[in-house]
Amino acid sequence: MDLLIKGGTIVTAEKSTGMDIRIEGDKITELGCNLPVKGEKVIDATGKLIFPGFIDTHTHFDLDAGDFFTADDFESGTKAALVGGTTMVLDFATQNRGETLKEALLNWHKKAEGNSSCHYGFHMSISDWNEITKRELKEMTAAGVTSYKLYMAYDNLKVHAGIMYEILKAVKEEGGIIGVHCENGDLVNTLIREQKALGHLSPKWHPISRPAEVEAEAVNQLLTVAKLAEAPVNIVHLSTKKGYQVVEAARATGQQVFVETCPQYLLMEDSRYELDGFESAKYVLSPPLRKKEDIECLWKAWKDDKIDTIGTDHCSFHYKGQKDRGIHDFSKIPNGIPGVEHRPALLYTYGVTEQKITAEQFCAALSTNPAKLFGMYPQKGAIEVGSDADLVIWDPEYRGIITAGEQLQKADYTPYEGFAVTGRADKVLLQGKVAADQGKVTIEKAGRYVHRGPCQKTGLKVE
Numbered sequence: 001m002d003l004l005i006k007g008g009t010i011v012t013a014e015k016s017t018g019m020d021i022r023i024e025g026d027k028i029t030e031l032g033c034n035l036p037v038k039g040e041k042v043i044d045a046t047g048k049l050i051f052p053g054f055i056d057t058h059t060h061f062d063l064d065a066g067d068f069f070t071a072d073d074f075e076s077g078t079k080a081a082l083v084g085g086t087t088m089v090l091d092f093a094t095q096n097r098g099e100t101l102k103e104a105l106l107n108w109h110k111k112a113e114g115n116s117s118c119h120y121g122f123h124m125s126i127s128d129w130n131e132i133t134k135r136e137l138k139e140m141t142a143a144g145v146t147s148y149k150l151y152m153a154y155d156n157l158k159v160h161a162g163i164m165y166e167i168l169k170a171v172k173e174e175g176g177i178i179g180v181h182c183e184n185g186d187l188v189n190t191l192i193r194e195q196k197a198l199g200h201l202s203p204k205w206h207p208i209s210r211p212a213e214v215e216a217e218a219v220n221q222l223l224t225v226a227k228l229a230e231a232p233v234n235i236v237h238l239s240t241k242k243g244y245q246v247v248e249a250a251r252a253t254g255q256q257v258f259v260e261t262c263p264q265y266l267l268m269e270d271s272r273y274e275l276d277g278f279e280s281a282k283y284v285l286s287p288p289l290r291k292k293e294d295i296e297c298l299w300k301a302w303k304d305d306k307i308d309t310i311g312t313d314h315c316s317f318h319y320k321g322q323k324d325r326g327i328h329d330f331s332k333i334p335n336g337i338p339g340v341e342h343r344p345a346l347l348y349t350y351g352v353t354e355q356k357i358t359a360e361q362f363c364a365a366l367s368t369n370p371a372k373l374f375g376m377y378p379q380k381g382a383i384e385v386g387s388d389a390d391l392v393i394w395d396p397e398y399r400g401i402i403t404a405g406e407q408l409q410k411a412d413y414t415p416y417e418g419f420a421v422t423g424r425a426d427k428v429l430l431q432g433k434v435a436a437d438q439g440k441v442t443i444e445k446a447g448r449y450v451h452r453g454p455c456q457k458t459g460l461k462v463e
């Protein structure tokens, strides 16, 4: 069934224009003013904004956390994403030590295939670097995986500087990009032990064990290594002003550094850790929530076009039955919060309507930059003739309140409980069909794997 979207305002990363959109099959085939109706179905988008489908650059669905899995798997997580306007997620396939990358990729395909209501791709987390892994990079490229993740924290995943150097060089040859979790894990382990020895066991000590310096030091180490390797790098979930200042200093020397931050680091302060009893466990994630000056720094950076992407780091755990694993020891609380459903509405409300950023900058960070950085532009991230018809028809007048009772995410709470929102995804088109309508999924499990090419932001030529 072909579609004509009439009367809306198309918003891209560059500009906003009143234009109609013709869709045939799963592609955009014509853009223009007052396009004639040729017997296809017409959607009246008067008063609405139309964005290219949003891409969440950072989710963890169906992740094994030891005693249990995350609250959301691909089935619930991608439905929640879709109703919020996110038409694609990039989830992290994780290589456990002893596994090949191929095994890790297969594991994640099994989790996602047939269960996903929005499109999906995978970043590959490397934890075991050896000759086999190195040879597998070519196979990953051939399989459409062109982005990787390295951890500087967590003992089971962490890689050291010399290994990071080798991986950065090898991935650069493939034209790929590496995202890095920047926290000095050795320091974190020591600071956790120190707090526990003092009898500090409640969640309020979590941020004390992961101060801003731990992030800034790791960013500095990473950028030093990346400079030596002459490789571009992406810093995921940057949370602090101190960390950002290190990025700015490196960029000033000409180094290519991309930055992702998350809604939680733009919208919530570390005062949440002062909540009574165990309540603050709802905000235990890493890096932790930060201070007002950090929040202000990140908004300013976004306004100045210095933030490239905004992902959620959606890694959801139930408050009852999962987070409470750490009721007597904050270091045992599983780290992470839900967010995939609410990212667009939150950032539109607190960014665009409060005029911290423009609608075009919102589009850039949530859709266009992710598509370019992760090698799928203009198939995704654009409203152009030939682009995939993954679109969000956005109602800027909608007003609502976020509450866990109404969410499709499976976690039994949301850290954004009670947040007022202005604007929401009215209709979400996935490959040319209305797959979500006013908060309800209308087509389930139609998401496809997106085979990606090399990074389109680094300007590197790949042989």
Ligand SMILES: [Zn+2]
Binding pocket: 058, 060, 313, 315
């Ligand atoms: Zn993450």
